[in-house]
Amino acid sequence: MNHSSASRSAPGSLTERRKAVTQLDIARAAAELFTEKGPDGTTAEEIAARAGVALRTFYRYFRSKQDAVAPLLSSGGDRWRALLSDTGPDVPLARALESAAVASLLPSGDVGEQEGLRWTRGLLRAAQEDSALRAVWYRVNMESEKQLLPVVARLAGPEADPLEARLIAAAATDAIRVALESWATMDPNAAESRHPADLVVRCLRQLTGGIELLACQE
Template sequence: MTTVRGRPSLTERRRQETRMEIAETAAALFSERGYEATTVEDIASAAGISLRTFYRYCAAKEDALTPVLTSSVGALVEQLAGRPVDEPLTSAVRAAFDAPASAQRLADPDKARRLIRVMGSVPAIRTRWLAAGRDMQDQLIPVLAARTGATEHSMEVRLLACALIDALSVAMEHWAWQDEPADVAELTRRALAYLRVDELQAAARG
């Protein structure tokens, strides 16, 4: 249920907060102890909730991180949607990384890297990560259509969304697995430049 203005109701906001609290707790435990060593009971106890409440929000342990993945999706889409439509895509993505929300997520880089390793190496979680990536592509399509002037059904716009998400995913995974990683924003810029996404955006306009 939402308000007449389309904003979540108080009940829904509380549900979202609980989901995110469970997700952040699970992320911390997975990063510190490892996925296999962390039980549902551990997550529920650390989050201060009952097992019944945990299963009300998550069907299984591997579902606990879903809000972390989807919140990142929404934040990037929101940032890109707010950038000038004629701005090069590489600059817009870099600005999204510099936004306070992104900076907060990467405030503890070691923790973030451990979490990405978990997401990439645990098959059940990786499946959900890939699904989140597809969801991000779908959310980006109208944003990229507005930036290019093409329709949302354009193959070029869909390919641009796919290229952007793949570049971000590979850059983040590369960053997470390096012993002495470069700055993640710089790695992302390199990935986008390698795929020439600014040229792809210009081509989609054509």
């Protein structure tokens, strides 16, 4: 992205919102083409044409064709952190992590959220064979972990050990990553694989047992 021009626009400005819409349009076009032809069979020119933008616009926002799907892959984590941020300090951290994660994944009337989950499944399946796409997925998770840390630290309270807060943020992010990756490999027509919420809960509960143990030791 052109960081100099971005820095001149206030967050939430009309310009920034238009940029976000353009990025998402490009991301959807990339995901559609990856589904149809695979990442290897797709070019940046085709993605730009499908999104209705010039190739120079594509490269203004993204370094590569695989990088173009990052906004779709990060959308679920963004919702999770937003819900977690709204959690009151009186809610135990383990419960807050699980409740926010499940709420961010459960079906809703929002077409965009449903679409995002469908794209995530297809992209994670494609990432098994594409190392560049896999690298984008790992980068998205690293960025999500970094943004999750201050939220976890606030919910853990002022007396919480910073190292423990960092470990929890890392483990919670990885728990959801592993759950989504496992879900993506399942038969999409099987009843138990229609939604990843159950797997996310299972993975988080493996983690939250450790969180509760830490709380008991304080």
